[in-house]
Amino acid sequence: MQVLRVEPLTRTAFAPFGDVIAADDEAHHYPINEGTTERYHDLARVDVQADGGRALISIFRAQPRVLPFEVRMLERHPLGSQAFVPLSAKPYLVVVAPAGALDPASVRAFSVADGRGVNLARGVWHHPLLALQACDFLVVDRGGAGNNLDECVLPVARVVEWAGG
Numbered sequence: 001m002q003v004l005r006v007e008p009l010t011r012t013a014f015a016p017f018g019d020v021i022a023a024d025d026e027a028h029h030y031p032i033n034e035g036t037t038e039r040y041h042d043l044a045r046v047d048v049q050a051d052g053g054r055a056l057i058s059i060f061r062a063q064p065r066v067l068p069f070e071v072r073m074l075e076r077h078p079l080g081s082q083a084f085v086p087l088s089a090k091p092y093l094v095v096v097a098p099a100g101a102l103d104p105a106s107v108r109a110f111s112v113a114d115g116r117g118v119n120l121a122r123g124v125w126h127h128p129l130l131a132l133q134a135c136d137f138l139v140v141d142r143g144g145a146g147n148n149l150d151e152c153v154l155p156v157a158r159v160v161e162w163a164g165g
């Protein structure tokens with residue numbers, strides 16, 4: 001087995017895989033509602049309309065995974081994006097690989113512990129949700145006809161360890 005290094009999530013590092021959903025100064029934001037609210041605008045590209053799809057808003061009540069975790073498979077959604085926004089600032093991991101033919105050497109792992117979310121672009125390979133503490137996530141992804149799930153077993157498992165931080 002090979003150890004997968006965990007990287008801190010940044011917009012730049014995650015750009016090949018999708019968007020970071022965060023109310024920070026990198027986002028376009030402006031006051032609304034007579035200045036009583038700040039709008040962090042258009043944070044992620046929701047891409048769900050292929051083949052007549054529609055947007056779904058769901059809550060995933062995730063139980064914690066145990067570390068070290070063996071990543072043995074990845075999945076992708078060829079017809080739509082998938083966004084995960086934690087409803088509390090609990091730690092989770094995002095394991096991804098670029099869309100297209102899966103190259104096991106291109107698998108990367110990111111850690112998030114401050115409440116930021118991610119939007120996986122359509123077709124990006126990823127491991128199903130990897131919460132490290134029990135946490136609810138708001139999930140925006142595609143509903144509709146057609147096959148929106150491909151899975152791939154990795155030839156060699158990747159072990160993810162994370163000491164936090």
Ligand SMILES: NC(=O)N[C@@H](O)C(=O)O
Nearest residue numbers: 075082126127128129130
């Ligand atoms: N199964 C499901 O709806 N969720 C997965 O796609 C996932 O990425 O967690």
Ligand code: NI
Nearest residue numbers: 075077082128
């Ligand atoms: Ni998924």
